[in-house]
Amino acid sequence: MADKDKNKEKLERLENFLKKVSNKIMxxxxxxxxxxxxxxxxxxVFLSNRGYKVGLLDVDVHGPSIGTIMGIVWQRIYPSGEMLKPVLWSKNLKVVSVQFLLENPDDAIIWRGPIKIGIINQFLSDVDWGELDYLIIDSPPGTGDEPLTIAQTIPDCKALIVTTPQKLSLADVRKSLTFCKQVNIDVLGVIENMSGFVCPNCGTVHNIFKSGGGDELSKQYKIDFLGKIPIDPKIVEESDEGNLLDKYNGKVKEIMNEIVDKIINKLSKNNKGGESFMRIAIPMAQGELCAHFGHCEVFGIADVEDGKIVKEEYLTPPPHAPGVIPNWLAKQKVNVVLTGGMGPMAKNLMRQNGIEVITGVSGGTLRDVVEAYLNNKLVIGENSCDHEHGKGHAHKH
Incomplete structure (x- = not known):
């Protein structure tokens, strides 16, 4: 009877905790x-730096690496009353990993399925996470006990798929997508990692291996392609020291910021209908969304109330110059911009003015694009504007 009461109490704690987490991403x-x-x-880290309350849970039981990547492998989880205290990375980010239970980080963990399932459930129910905006769950490769446990325990969890461009990796990604379909997990999108190599001298990205496989796979399965992250030797060196991309100023950091923008917007779309008023703008040429906001003839602006378009207007922007259009859009009280491409400087100015930016959007009329956004049917591809450092503007269409 006592065991039943404990199990019931643990289940209640788990349910109460999950209710306090706005977004769960595996x-x-x-x-x-x-x-x-x-x-x-x-x-x-990027989400927490933007002020969101974030939990990072490493459920890769046999090969945990989050502690090493973040430079906190020697940290420990300690009990506090009946709960466990997570490791505090920053005021906004709490971290839990099996690594924090080991006396020696090189110790092997030899556990069968039931024990692994038990420790994952304990990390969810017995850790003092508090209220979270995001719970990021790092699962092991494949479709075994750990991701299955998360899928069954957190039914509203979303999947974020990471691949490299090679055919072998893409073939395995298809298995992950099949897994998500079978366990009814929505897929946020695909990230193509190690996509090209950033030259340490000129900053140009060279495709030393095949590139673009993730984008093609996304089109095939009609899921969002969130971005391509190249290999940068400077970042590899920093990673060995436990320093993450937020400490590094360069192209890869900007790419990561764009990926985070897309994820935030995709997850917030489910709540768009509850907002009383929105003002959404898209750059247009010849009646449709154009590839880059700086090349547009007009801006189409849609007023949205209770998730429905109530007004459309078309305004001619001022001449394109650094910083002009972001400030002009802010004066028009626009709070969302949907575009094919935008450079990093303009995106930063948009963020500073409180404007959300979605890049990688393909053509369509103002109504078509905005309705797709409101109905969570907007398929997002790559940012069509790639400003190479030191080489002016190189627009890829």
Missing amino acids: VMSGKGGVGKSTVAANLA
């Missing part, structure tokens, strides 16, 4: 070695 990969844990760690 980072998955079909195979190992694609940088999945690095993506999960950076996603958690």
